Amino acid sequence: MSHEIFKLPAGLPTPCKDVDLRDADIIRRGLxxxxxxxxxxxxxxxLDAWLDANDREYSRWSTLFNKLRN
Structure with a gap:
């Protein structure tokens, strides 16, 4: 469910699901x-991943959040 926040605006190419972006790329694009x-x-x-009991997603988003803060 948390992935819905990161939908790209209409008209932009969408990335492949199997592309693993580096944390720095995700932070740069997110900013x-x-x-x-x-x-x-x-x-x-x-929070959404934690409420869904999805430990893998929770860990990923938490790691990115902590890197952004530092």
């Missing part, structure tokens, strides 16, 4: 898309 609200978007994704 470009969400600006200063990107940390909130990451926190909401982590």
């Amino acid at each position: 470009a898309l969400f600006g200063p609200e990107f940390s909130t978007a990451l926190a909401l994704c982590a």
Whole structure:
């Protein structure tokens, strides 16, 4: 469910699902898309994964959130 926050605007090419972006790329793109609200978007994704009991997704979003803060 948390992936819905990161839908691209209409008209942009969508990435393949099997592409594993590096954390730095995700942070760079997220900041470009969400600006200063990107940390909130990451926190909401982590919360959503935690509520879904999806440990893998929760760990991923939490790691990105912590890297963004540092």
